[in-house]
Amino acid sequence: QVHLQESGGGLVEAGGSLSLSCAASGPGRSLSSSAMAWFRQAPGKERERVARISASANSKVYTDSVKGRFTISRDNAKNTVSLQMNSLKPEDTAVYYCAGYSGNYYPGAQPNYWGQGTLVTVSS
Numbered sequence: 001q002v003h004l005q006e007s008g009g010g011l012v013e014a015g016g017s018l019s020l021s022c023a024a025s026g027p028g029r030s031l032s033s034s035a036m037a038w039f040r041q042a043p044g045k046e047r048e049r050v051a052r053i054s055a056s057a058n059s060k061v062y063t064d065s066v067k068g069r070f071t072i073s074r075d076n077a078k079n080t081v082s083l084q085m086n087s088l089k090p091e092d093t094a095v096y097y098c099a100g101y102s103g104n105y106y107p108g109a110q111p112n113y114w115g116q117g118t119l120v121t122v123s124s
Contacts (some may be wrong), residue, residue, distance in 0.1 A: 001026050002113045004098045009118030013081060017086045020099030022115055024079040031055075033074040033095075035105035038083045040094035040120075044118070047097070051083060088122045095119050 008020040020038065024031050033055050041047040051072035052061045060072055071084040081098060096118050099111035 002031070002100060004100060004113055006096065006098045006115045006116035006118040009096060009120045011121045011123065012088055014088060014124050015089055016088050017084070018084070018088065019097075020054060020083040020096055020118060020120075021082045022083075024100070025083070031074070031079050031081070031100060033103060035101040035103070035109075036072075036074060036081045037099045037105075037111060038072060038081075038095045039099055039111075041093040041097070041117075042091075044069060045094075050096070053081065055104060081102075085120070089122075090122045090124045093122050098122055 002024055004024055005021055006020060006022050008018060011020050018031040035054050037052040038050045039047050040050050050063055050066055051070055053072045053074055057074050069087045074081045093102055100113040100116040102112045
């Protein structure tokens with residue numbers, strides 16, 4: 001069992017930056033062999049995947065709306081995954097979730113582990 005805990009959300013003005021972090025804990029807390037991702041869900045909208053990173057961090061995939069602004073990274077030694085968000089826009093306002101897969105990502109795979117979420121609010 002893996003427990004994921006996000007931190008770093010908050011209120012920021014448009015154009016500003018925030019850094020989110022996700023830490024894993026629990027008996028199965030090692031994430032070193034798992035693909036990880038950040039999702040977000042804005043009010044009234046479906047949850048969408050924002051960024052995904054492979055277990056070795058040699059593959060990173062971003063949704064089009066955040067390319068060039070967000071950067072996903074991981075530290076397998078510390079069992080953490082981060083999301084650096086720059087040039088934030090009001091439309092980035094959402095609850096952001098850390099998610100983990102049981103192994104490598106494959107098309108159509110769904111995360112096996114989810115954090116509780118952290119709220120990011122971008123004011124105009």
